Amino acid sequence: MKGWTERILRHWRIDASGLALVAALTAVAYLLEIRPVLSARQAAGAGVAELAEKRRRAAELEGALRSQEEPLSEAQRLLAALDVRLEDAGRLNERVAKLTEMAGQSGLQVDGIEPGKVVGISGARYRTVSIRLTGRGVYRNCARFLRDISEKVRDSSVTQISLSGQNGVAEANATFAFDLLWYTAPEEVGQAR
Numbered sequence: 001m002k003g004w005t006e007r008i009l010r011h012w013r014i015d016a017s018g019l020a021l022v023a024a025l026t027a028v029a030y031l032l033e034i035r036p037v038l039s040a041r042q043a044a045g046a047g048v049a050e051l052a053e054k055r056r057r058a059a060e061l062e063g064a065l066r067s068q069e070e071p072l073s074e075a076q077r078l079l080a081a082l083d084v085r086l087e088d089a090g091r092l093n094e095r096v097a098k099l100t101e102m103a104g105q106s107g108l109q110v111d112g113i114e115p116g117k118v119v120g121i122s123g124a125r126y127r128t129v130s131i132r133l134t135g136r137g138v139y140r141n142c143a144r145f146l147r148d149i150s151e152k153v154r155d156s157s158v159t160q161i162s163l164s165g166q167n168g169v170a171e172a173n174a175t176f177a178f179d180l181l182w183y184t185a186p187e188e189v190g191q192a193r
Contacts, residue, residue, distance in 0.1 A: 084154045089118045089129055089184040099133060099180070102152070106145035108137035108176070120187055127187060130159075131180045136173045139163065149180070156182045 087095070096113050103110045112134045120127030137145075146158060159181050165174030 084183075086126055086155055086183055086185040089127055092129060095129075095182060096131070098153070099131065102148055103133065103135065103137075103145055106137070106148060107141035108135055108145055110135040118184065124186055126183045126185070129182045129184060131156075131182055133178045133180065134176065136175055138172070139165065139174055142174065142176050146178070155184075156180050 092115055096115065100110050100113065110133060112132075114132040114134075116130035116132075118127050118129050142163060146161070149156060149158060157180065158178060160177075160179035162177040163174050166172040
């Protein structure tokens with residue numbers, strides 16, 4: 001039986017060394033071939049997921065951009081319709097005469113007009129001149145004058161309104177003070193004073 005045991009042990013040694021060689025070759029193949037391929041596949045999967053997220057975000061931003069195109073077009077259309085041309089602040093006397101005429105046409109008695117100084121910031125697209133109108137008239141005529149200012153004199157805005165009159169008497173003369181802000185053209189380069 002001793003011979004039979006030696007043969008079995010010899011075969012097991014050969015099988016064991018063969019198994020060890022196969023295990024070593026498998027480990028080398030894993031380290032040199034399979035592991036880099038698995039790492040590359042994992043990196044490619046992460047890249048595909050990142051690309052899909054970036055495409056989703058780009059589609060979202062494109063949708064947001066499209067949703068703003070119509071309001072932008074509308075705003076540009078309205079801006080073009082306004083077409084307000086600012087006059088030079090040197091035409092202040094003409095502006096005062098126009099306001100006085102409009103007040104008279106509205107049935108108001110102007111007692112005083114006090115223009116302020118021209119105010120502007122270097123590089124700004126406009127300058128401003130404050131104008132204070134004081135006088136007398138009924139409430140309805142004051143409202144008509146203010147409506148005419150907003151409709152006919154689009155380069156000016158009313159910044160303050162002060163009315164005082166008799167309580168409960170709609171047609172009584174009231175005293176008024178209207179503070180206006182006139183937007184004028186910016187000062188030309190070389191025209192600085």
